[in-house]
Structure formats: structure tokens, C-alpha cells
Amino acid sequence: MSSPYSNEQPPSPERIDDLMLRDDEPELHEDQGRTASSVRDIASRIPESLSAIGRDISRTIEKAISAKDDYVVAVKVSPQAQEKLEALVLSGIFRSRAEAASFLIEEGIRVQAPLFERVRQKLAEIERLRAELRGLVADKTV
Helix, strand or coil, rough: CCCCCCCCCCCCCCCCCCCCCCCCCCCHHHHHHHHHHHHHHHHHHHHHHHHHHHHHHHHHHHHHHHHCCCCCCCCCHHHHHHHHHHHHCCCCCCCCCHHHHHHHHHHHHHHHHHHHHHHHHHHHHHHHHHHHHHHHHHHHHH
């Protein structure tokens, strides 16, 4: 009889691991052979898969480098904007949402040309004021 204060634990029944293969069951040896063959097949394809991944990465990098005038910009869009971009793609007007978004950005810039002209003027004024301030500081240090 064990006491509740004792550290002894009752013996547990032998645990059987489903992944273990037992020698006394011949049908398991056939499964083991098929499993080993499948594992070898998968392992033999790993170098080919890694090589293909490497080629894909290389192509992507080359494409990005060769696109001198293209810039990739990640933007969040509303669900409504996403639907509109998807509609432009599904209609066949554009091949991708990125192309559709690029077109819409270019059109927005074109339509808002007066705004961008004012922004350009204000930036030139800001740069002039900065240069003036740098000149003031340079005069004081001489």
C-alpha cells in the first residue's frame, strides 16, 4: 500500500509508439521499405528544388535591377480600391493589380499637375530659406 506522501509512482503499462516498427510483424517491413523509398525520392528532389528556387530568386533580382525607371512601392489600399483594381485586372485591361495601380497613380499625378507645381514652388522656397539660414550660421562662425 502506498502512502499519499510517498514519491513512488505506480508502474505504467509499456507505451507503444505508433512510429516504431516491430520485428514480429512482416507487413510492417513492407511498409518500411515503401516509406524508405518515398523518403529517398523526396530527398533526391531537394537539390533540384533548391536549384529552381535559386534560379527564381536570381531572375527576380535581375528583373528588379534591370527595371531602371521602375520603382516598387508597397501601399495599403481600402477594400473598395482593391475591388476596383481587381476589376481592371479581371476585365483584361491590365495584367496585374500593380499595373492597374501604377496607371491610376500616373493619372492622378497628371490630373493634379497644378497641385504638384505649387508643391515644387514651395519646396524651392523652403530650400532658398534653408540656404539663407546656413549662410547666417556660416557668417557667425567666421
